[in-house]
Amino acid sequence: MGQSLILRLKGVQEIIDLSHRDLLRKRMSGVKLPGWIPYDNQKPDYSYLICDIIQRGLDNSISLELGCGDGPWALLASAAGLRSFGIDADSGLVSRARINYFSALLGGYIKGNCRFAVGNIHHSYNEEQYLIDAERSKVMRTEFLDNPYEELGINIGCADIINGYLWPEHMSSLLSLLNEHARSNALFILPFYEHRKHHQLLDLKPVGIAPRGTALYRRARV
Secondary structure, eight states: HHHHHHHHHHHHHHHHHHHHHHHHHHHHTOOOOTOOOOOOOOOOOOOHHHHHHTTTOTTTEEEEEEEEOOOHHHHHHTTTEEEEEEEEEOOOHHHHHHHHHHHHHHHTTTOSSSEESSOTTTTTTTTTHHHHHHHHHHGGGGGGSSOOHHHTOOGGOSSSEEOOOGGGHHHHHHHHHHHSSOOTTTTEEEEGHHHHHHHHOOOOEEEEETTTEEEEEEEEEO
């Protein structure tokens, strides 16, 4: 793993940190950010997992971030050379992710493409959960109409690596979605605090654990 990759990851991480600080200031000033999860002191160390993935020889893989927010995983994956995509139901956060992408592009930290789409991750997969989410998130209802997978030209089964960092109450529906539609040999980046639930629903085993609560998983039986 070359020094140039480390510098690219560092540059992208600085952009992400700046974005998170700005979002946190807005949240504290009363701006509603319904789709954003503040990491506080538990910010995932995604750079650590990116390096793990590169050492596994997966630098040409397809990466999909479900619930991407302002794009932390998708951008770091793109900096490492992965074909990277992100989906979020909040158009404001997707706009921020695109701004962060262009900042990283201008800084020379990203050479490949990184694409984001607005929409619900259950669109065209689970109509019942899609309608539940649409009802629960009335503020974002109009943004649930478009199919994000169609816009990006991919589906869950295409992805070699899938990141999902959602609100805890949404994790069970995410895991069910992955269990039914993800490739059997896909890698998953998921919050470690839900480890028991991961094991029960997807029969996953951790193959790499990053500092501050995020882990890399693979199905126990492929």
